[in-house]
Structures are given as C-alpha cells and as structure tokens.
Amino acid sequence: xxxxxxxxxxxxxxxxxxxxxxxxxxxxxxxxxxxxxxxxxxxxxxxxxxxxxxxxxxxxxxxxxxxxxxxxxxxxxxxxxxxxxxxxxxxxxxxxxxxxxxxxxxxxxxxxxxxxxxxxxxxxxxxxxxxxxxxxxxxxxxxxxxxxxxxxxxxxxxxxxxxxxxxxxxxxxxxxxxxxxxxxxxxxxxxxxxxxxxxxxxxxxxxxxxxxxxxxxxxxxxxxxxxxxxxxxxxxxxxxxxxxxxxxxxxxxxxxxxxxxxxxxxxxxxxxxxxxxxxxxxxxxxxxxxxxxxxxxxxxxxxxxxxxxxxxxxxxxxxxxxxxxxxxxxxxxxxxxxxxxxxxxxxxxxxxxxxxxxxxxxxxxxxxxxxxxxxxxxxxxxxxxxxxxxxxxxxxxxxxxxxxxxxxxxxxxxxxxxxxxxxxxxxxxxxxxxxxxxxxx
Numbered sequence: 001x002x003x004x005x006x007x008x009x010x011x012x013x014x015x016x017x018x019x020x021x022x023x024x025x026x027x028x029x030x031x032x033x034x035x036x037x038x039x040x041x042x043x044x045x046x047x048x049x050x051x052x053x054x055x056x057x058x059x060x061x062x063x064x065x066x067x068x069x070x071x072x073x074x075x076x077x078x079x080x081x082x083x084x085x086x087x088x089x090x091x092x093x094x095x096x097x098x099x100x101x102x103x104x105x106x107x108x109x110x111x112x113x114x115x116x117x118x119x120x121x122x123x124x125x126x127x128x129x130x131x132x133x134x135x136x137x138x139x140x141x142x143x144x145x146x147x148x149x150x151x152x153x154x155x156x157x158x159x160x161x162x163x164x165x166x167x168x169x170x171x172x173x174x175x176x177x178x179x180x181x182x183x184x185x186x187x188x189x190x191x192x193x194x195x196x197x198x199x200x201x202x203x204x205x206x207x208x209x210x211x212x213x214x215x216x217x218x219x220x221x222x223x224x225x226x227x228x229x230x231x232x233x234x235x236x237x238x239x240x241x242x243x244x245x246x247x248x249x250x251x252x253x254x255x256x257x258x259x260x261x262x263x264x265x266x267x268x269x270x271x272x273x274x275x276x277x278x279x280x281x282x283x284x285x286x287x288x289x290x291x292x293x294x295x296x297x298x299x300x301x302x303x304x305x306x307x308x309x310x311x312x313x314x315x316x317x318x319x320x321x322x323x324x325x326x327x328x329x330x331x332x333x334x335x336x337x338x339x340x341x342x343x344x345x346x347x348x349x350x351x352x353x354x355x356x357x358x359x360x361x362x363x364x365x366x367x368x369x370x371x372x373x374x375x376x377x378x379x380x381x382x383x384x385x386x387x388x389x390x391x392x393x394x395x396x397x398x399x400x401x402x403x404x405x406x407x408x409x410x411x412x413x414x415x416x417x418x419x420x421x422x423x424x425x426x427x428x429x430x431x432x433x434x435x436x437x438x439x440x441x
Contacts, residue, residue: 035336110134275424302416350404
C-alpha cells in the first residue's frame with residue numbers, strides 16, 4: 001500500500017506552485033469553472049452549422065429533468081415520417097403516453113424477475129442489482145418498439161406533458177420504494193410456497209396500485225381520441241374517434257421489423273458482424289429482448305449516410321456528456337484542452353473506456369444531416385431533446401471524430417446491410433450479462 005505522506009505532499013505542492021501555466025489555469029478555473037476556462041474556441045469555430053445533406057429542421061422538444069431521451073428521439077423519428085407522409089408541420093407526439101406504459105410495464109417486469117430469483121439470497125449479485133434500481137427512466141430502441149406495438153401512440157394534445165413528467169425524480173423515488181416493498185412481499189410468498197393463484201392475485205393488486213400512482217402523477221392515458229389538423233396546404237383533416245393503436249396504424253407507415261439496431265464496440269471480445277443480446281434488458285414480460293448487431297464504425301457511418309440520403313433520419317445512442325460544449329452545441333474530441341490546461345490526457349481506446357465504465361451509452365438523439373467532404377463524413381447534424389436554448393435552436397454539431405469514439409448504437413433499415421450481414425444477423429446472439437453497460441435498464 002502507498003500512502004500520501006507529508007514529504008511527498010510537500011514535493012507535489014512545490015512542483016505545482018512552481019509551474020506558472022497551472023497557476024494561470026487555477027486562476028481561470030476558480031473564477032469561471034473548468035470547462036468554460038479550457039474550451040478550445042478555435043475547435044468550435046471549425047464546426048459551422050451547415051451540412052451537405054440536411055433533411056430535418058423541425059422544432060426540438062424538451063425532455064426537461066427526466067431520462068426519457070430514447071422516448072423523445074424515437075417519437076421524433078416517427079414524427080418525421082408522419083409529417084412527410086401527411087404534409088403536417090411541427091407535429092408533436094406525446095412522450096408522456098409512452099412514459100406511462102413504460103413505467104407500468106417496468107414495474108411488472110421487475111416483479112417477474114423478483115419471483116424468478118426469490119430462491120436466491122439478498123446477497124446474490126443479480127438480486128442486489130434488481131433491488132438497487134427496480135426501474136428508472138432509461139430505455140432503448142427495442143423497448144420503445146415493444147411499447148408502441150402494444151399500446152400505440154397519441155398526439156401531444158391527447159396526453160400533454162405535466163409537472164411530474166418534466167421532473168421525474170420524485171416519481172422515481174416513490175415508485176422505487178413501492179416496488180422494493182412489493183419485492184419483500186413477493187419473495188416471502190414464493191418462499192412460503194404460496195399458490196400460483198395467490199401470487200397472481202397479489203400481482204394484479206400491485207399493478208393496479210402502480211396504475212393509480214402513474215395516473216395521479218402523469219394523467220390517465222386516453223383510450224380513444226380525435227385528432228384534428230390542417231396540413232401544409234391549409235386543408236382540414238380529422239381522424240374521428242380512434243384508439244392509440246388505430247392512430248399508429250393509420251398515420252405511421254413504418255414496419256419496425258425492417259430496422260436493425262447496430263452496435264460499435266471494437267476488440268476481440270466483440271467481433272464484428274456478430275449479433276449480441278443482453279440478459280434482463282427488456283421493459284415488459286414477453287417483450288422482445290434488446291438485440292444488437294456489432295459492426296465496424298465504417299459500416300455504421302456508411303449505413304447512416306445511406307439512410308440520410310434516402311431522406312430518413314437515424315436514431316442513435318451515444319455518451320453525450322463526453323467532450324461537448326453545451327451552449328455552442330458542439331461535440332468534438334478537441335473541444336477541451338485538458339493537456340495544456342491540466343497536464344493530463346483523458347480516455348483510452350473505445351472498448352476499454354466502455355469496459356471500465358468511463359464511457360457508456362447514456363443518451364439517445366436523432367441524426368438529421370451530415371456534411372460530406374471527398375465522400376467522407378466530416379460532421380453530423382443532431383436533433384436533441386433538451387429544448388431550443390442550447391446549441392443551434394436545440395440542434396447539435398457532432399464531429400466525425402466524436403462520432404467514432406462515443407457513438408455506440410444506430411438504428412437503420414436492414415436494406416443497407418450486405419447479404420452476408422443479414423445472414424449473420426439471424427444467427428444466435430452472443431448473450432451479454434445483465435450488468436454489461438449495453439443494458440438499457
């Protein structure tokens with residue numbers, strides 16, 4: 001064991017005080033904060049907000065103080081198709097509607113996992129993992145697909161945002177406490193050899209309580225509604241009374257089975273052109289497991305560009321908090337000068353950062369454009385869901401260097417894969433453990 005003793009500390013202090021550039025950095029940082037003081041303005045200036053392929057400039061939405069990025073970005077993908085097919089401007093779909101059923105389903109999914117592990121001690125790693133965070137706001141593409149195919153979608157006016165959806169901390173804490181208490185009861189029932197009928201009855205009561213909690217907090221999801229709108233030619237349209245599923249089938253010309261979720265993790269542990277899945281990574285009982293197809297970054301970029309050229313945005317998952325200037329809305333590896341300011345170099349290779357949890361898929365957004373130079377991507381146009389006061393009215397610029405290092409997932413149409421890749425995608429997936437950072441829950 002190595003201790004920091006007084007002699008070493010005196011030497012460290014002396015070396016710091018004798019280095020003028022660190023004292024200059026100290027003065028700037030203590031007054032202005034770290035990132036503001038070491039921002040590389042020339043790097044920001046080298047990323048203008050202009051793109052050779054630019055397909056969407058719709059007004060951005062705002063998830064506010066919640067972790068619903070996957071919900072917002074997925075609905076923005078669908079919204080784009082609706083607007084294009086039905087000639088509507090600035091339509092908004094309801095994230096709260098999806099959020100309600102995601103919470104309800106996650107509660108029931110948690111109960112099933114608690115029942116399945118009831119014979120294990122509380123010290124078991126999986127049981128501990130389940131109880132530590134019974135549910136949370138996060139998700140992924142497949143979780144959204146499962147919810148939409150079961151419950152449909154609704155326009156914003158049918159279930160608008162409210163105070164709880166805009167700041168989910170109180171709901172999450174209360175809901176977790178409730179689920180943790182329910183877990184105790186379910187484990188006791190299973191370990192006392194309660195009948196299946198008794199357990200089902202208790203589960204029904206628990207889910208009814210969860211519905212009540214969510215309805216009070218988020219509003220009651222509509223069973224039917226009427227959507228009225230005027231198109232870009234000022235012509236009036238109405239759906240009449242429709243269910244959320246009817247609305248989805250009527251308005252959305254998307255077959256989710258046509259899409260694949262690509263993943264990029266280099267290295268021997270994650271061979272390319274290999275399907276991967278993750279244990280306990282869903283949000284509902286009998287839902288489809290999260291499934292990824294690991295490809296090279298060149299293939300990930302190529303398929304995204306092809307989809308953009310075909311006038312379709314690309315849903316993607318990344319680690320947005322790495323090397324980004326929020327007000328400027330720029331994501332690039334060189335945006336902060338860590339070396340000259342602090343004398344350190346952050347980061348290792350992509351897979352090591354992932355395995356050591358320095359960098360994880362933490363945020364989902366929508367790629368809505370790309371700037372090409374000599375047939376290579378230089379920067380990407382990103383539609384975020386943090387409102388219009390950051391970046392360029394809510395849009396970000398992602399340098400291709402950042403794309404390659406911090407983007408982990410994209411969703412593209414299968415038609416952009418080669419025949420061999422399509423065949424490989426159908427193979428039995430390599431199963432990643434539930435604690436792997438690709439797990440969206």
